[in-house]
Amino acid sequence: MTNSENGADGGRTDMTLRLKGKLQWVPVGAVVVLAAWVVAIPPVATGAYGAVGGTLMVIAAALLAFFTVTFVGYLVRPLRIAPHAEGLTVRLPVWPARTVPWSAVTGVDGAQLTAGGRTNAYVLVDFAPGSDALPRFCRPRSMYRRLAPSLGRSEEAQGLCIEAQVFDLEPAELVALIRECAPGGVRVSDPRDAMYGAPGSGSAPHE
Numbered sequence: 001m002t003n004s005e006n007g008a009d010g011g012r013t014d015m016t017l018r019l020k021g022k023l024q025w026v027p028v029g030a031v032v033v034l035a036a037w038v039v040a041i042p043p044v045a046t047g048a049y050g051a052v053g054g055t056l057m058v059i060a061a062a063l064l065a066f067f068t069v070t071f072v073g074y075l076v077r078p079l080r081i082a083p084h085a086e087g088l089t090v091r092l093p094v095w096p097a098r099t100v101p102w103s104a105v106t107g108v109d110g111a112q113l114t115a116g117g118r119t120n121a122y123v124l125v126d127f128a129p130g131s132d133a134l135p136r137f138c139r140p141r142s143m144y145r146r147l148a149p150s151l152g153r154s155e156e157a158q159g160l161c162i163e164a165q166v167f168d169l170e171p172a173e174l175v176a177l178i179r180e181c182a183p184g185g186v187r188v189s190d191p192r193d194a195m196y197g198a199p200g201s202g203s204a205p206h207e
Contacts, residue, residue: 013177017079017167027071034068037061070094070139079140079167081174083181088125090160092138102186104131108178110171110191111151121164121191123171124151125178131158139166151196 019026038061045054073093080097082089088105091097107126112119124144134141144161148154151161164171171191179188 014082027075030068100133107187123162125160127158
């Protein structure tokens with residue numbers, strides 16, 4: 001489905017995507033784990049293998065700190081998506097807001113993937129080749145790469161994957177907001193238009 005030619009005339013609309021339900025406790029758990037790890041560093045550093053063990057503990061603590069800051073960011077500064085006339089602005093929790101121009105967006109799909117008898121819903125934003133407006137390690141981009149083959153994309157495809165099971169999101173609402181602002185050349189499909197997988201399978205598309 002292609003949206004109307006005057007879709008870009010709509011006003012700017014923001015959607016804040018907060019962590020869903022019990023997932024809000026994940027950042028709290030990450031803080032507790034990091035604190036416990038930091039407390040454990042001195043005893044290890046003064047032990048028999050202190051030089052090696054302490055160094056490894058510090059390196060691991062730095063990695064834990066990175067992931068903890070990211071998780072906490074999703075709690076205190078949630079992911080925000082703002083479609084407007086110039087493009088799709090995405091504000092990541094620990095990254096300045098970036099705008100992906102419509103020229104770099106090839107399509108937007110509300111998709112459902114069934115695997116092992118469980119169906120999960122996503123909003124997919126497909127990027128044109130070479131588009132790199134957002135860091136590749138952020139969750140929406142990394143999840144897109146991970147699920148691309150199961151969602152009918154090539155392994156080299158790039159884009160965003162917004163997970164309805166992670167964020168407090170109604171896919172149809174986000175797709176509708178994007179459709180209001182996207183120009184006519186950008187394909188926008190409703191969630192019911194794209195379903196993939198089958199019970200016990202994670203890749204075969206079906207209607």
